[in-house]
Amino acid sequence: MxxxxxxxxxxxxxxxxxxxxxxxxxxxxxxxxxxxxxxxxxxxxxxxxxxxxxxxxxxxxxxxxxxxxxxxxxxxxxxxxxxxxxxxxxxxxxxxxxxxxxxxxxxxxxxxxxxxxxxxxxxxxxxxxxxxxxxxxxxxxxxxxxxxDTAFHHSMAPPASRFAIPRRYDERGIRRYGFHGLSFEYVGRRLAEIAPELAARRTVVAHLGNGASLCALRDGRSIDTTMGLTPLDGLVMGTRCGTLDPGVLLYLLQHENMSAEDVQHLLYHQSGLLGVSGISADMRTLLASREATAREAVDLFTLRAAQQVAMMATTLGGLECLVFTGGIGEHAKEIRSAIGERLGWLGVRIDAAANDAMRERISGSDSTVDVFVIPTNEELTIARHCAALLGMGA
The missing domain is CATH 3.30.420.40 (ATPase, nucleotide binding domain)
Structure with missing residues (x-):
């Protein structure tokens, strides 16, 4: 059987x-x-x-x-x-x-x-x-x-894994963990299948969806990522704020008389694309909208993504490969194009026809960075892990 x-x-x-x-x-x-x-x-x-x-x-x-x-x-x-x-x-x-x-x-x-x-x-x-x-x-x-989702990022080491707070908190587990690891693991393995030499390249994977984060990959291992202790950090997301000045939290608690629960609800449920646009958390709705606030939300999303790709490239010491995945990364050609334009100074050139056609490789002939669109498959990654734990063929 x-x-x-x-x-x-x-x-x-x-x-x-x-x-x-x-x-x-x-x-x-x-x-x-x-x-x-x-x-x-x-x-x-x-x-x-x-x-x-x-x-x-x-x-x-x-x-x-x-x-x-x-x-x-x-x-x-x-x-x-x-x-x-x-x-x-x-x-x-x-x-x-x-x-x-x-x-x-x-x-x-x-x-x-x-x-x-x-x-x-x-x-x-x-x-x-x-x-x-x-x-x-x-x-x-x-x-x-x-x-x-955090397991893949256990390969991160200081300083990338640390917060600049007293180290006694790091010893209690208050550190940067990262998320979307099952997706990043799948993409890293898929890159190696496309071409074995890609696995060794300095790669940033952009998992863009309602939740979104980046991962700096080298030799199939996570070197850095944009999420930290919780899934709130990093990129702008559907209803989550991403990177935020900690002083904003202090102000909300001390001067807006918000409770910790109120702040949590604000940051997880009312911020991100929804908060900036006042319209929707769905990127498809915002791209179709003519409202100025929708455009502002999309612009902030692509700006933050490009900024943090550059941050990941700093950790890697360069950028040789960029991969888009996740619901937005796989389906929103406008977002890929906008992020690519912002990263032109890093050598990223996206071929418009390949991007429109949703091809696997979308980098232009003049791009010094290989750019891919790779649909993620977290379920297959989980099945592989289960098979291995059960002592089966995988």
């Missing part, structure tokens, strides 16, 4: 699924799905790798809360793919803190340690852990595995 893992990638209001055969050297996608909780009746859709609808259901919120939708997923998988033994469920967990630099089995002790990290990722960590608890109640015999 073939072996399979179910991968869960939890977002703020949806969960992506992927069922992978892990019997061979490389995991193979058997089906993929989405649990969309935007509506009053959460919708579960399962599709073939080619996109054909295989299964769909809606349930009341109360039913979803009791885990029935996860029962539907497990039931569908076992009915449709009965020739595969489900070995484990693999989860994307946003924060692994200082202790976890690789995938681990989710025991009660590990779960408690990860739950304690929720203040460092209040939007993401509870959301990632919720399916773990639900599946444990439905299938207590099923192995569950945590794969961390």
């Amino acid at each position: 073939s072996e399979a893992v179910l991968v869960l990638n939890s977002g703020s209001s949806s969960i992506k699924f992927g069922l992978f055969d892990i019997s061979a050297a490389e995991p193979t996608l058997l089906c993929k799905g989405l649990l969309d909780e935007h509506e009053a009746k959460p919708r579960l859709v399962m599709k073939s790798p080619a996109g054909e609808n295989l299964f769909e259901t809606h349930r009341e919120v109360s039913d979803a809360d009791s885990g029935h939708l996860f029962s539907d997923v497990l039931g569908f998988v076992e009915d449709r793919f009965g020739g595969h033994r489900l070995r484990a469920a693999g989860h994307r967990i946003v924060h692994g803190g200082p202790d976890y630099s690789g995938p681990v089995e989710l025991t009660d002790d590990v779960y408690a340690r990860l739950e304690a990290l929720s203040p460092l990722a209040p939007l993401h960590q509870p959301r990632c852990l919720e399916p773990v608890r639900t599946i444990a109640a439905i299938r207590p015999d099923l192995t569950q595995i945590a794969c961390f």
Whole structure:
């Protein structure tokens, strides 16, 4: 009997699924799905790798809360793919803190340690852990595995990993961790597949989406990144502020009489593209808008991205390769073009026709920097980690 893992990638209001055969050297996608909780009746859709609808259901919120939708997923998988033994469920967990630099089995002790990290990722960590608890109640015999967004960045070393605060806080784990590591890991491996020599180049990967960050890569390892202790730092994001003068926080607390909870809500939910534009957190909406504030938000997004690409290039000692990934990075040609123009002084030249056609390589013939668009695949990265932990072919 073939072996399979179910991968869960939890977002703020949806969960992506992927069922992978892990019997061979490389995991193979058997089906993929989405649990969309935007509506009053959460919708579960399962599709073939080619996109054909295989299964769909809606349930009341109360039913979803009791885990029935996860029962539907497990039931569908076992009915449709009965020739595969489900070995484990693999989860994307946003924060692994200082202790976890690789995938681990989710025991009660590990779960408690990860739950304690929720203040460092209040939007993401509870959301990632919720399916773990639900599946444990439905299938207590099923192995569950945590794969961390922070793990890839454990290769970062001082000074890149430090804050300029008393070092006793660094010793307590207050340091720069970085996120989107599963995406950066996938892109680094894909670059090596395109051309082995690319892996050794001084590369900046731009994961641009509702959450956004950059990673400085060398020899497939993370050297620096734009996010820090939490997923708030760095680039402008959909509703998150990115880099912010700490004095702003002091002012809000001391002179606007805001509570810590109010400030947290402001920085996570009301800032970024939404806050600057006053219109939307969705880049597609802003690019289509004629409002001046929409243009201001887009300009700030591309300026901050270009500035921090240059910052990553400083850590690397140069820039030889630039990769766009993530929802915006993969689909918004205008954003890629604008960032490329701002980086012209670093030798970046984007070929307009290649960019418009969404080709994999979009650098112009006169560019001294190789520029790529590589769709990310966090679910495949998680499946690889699960297979390795389970002692399978990958």
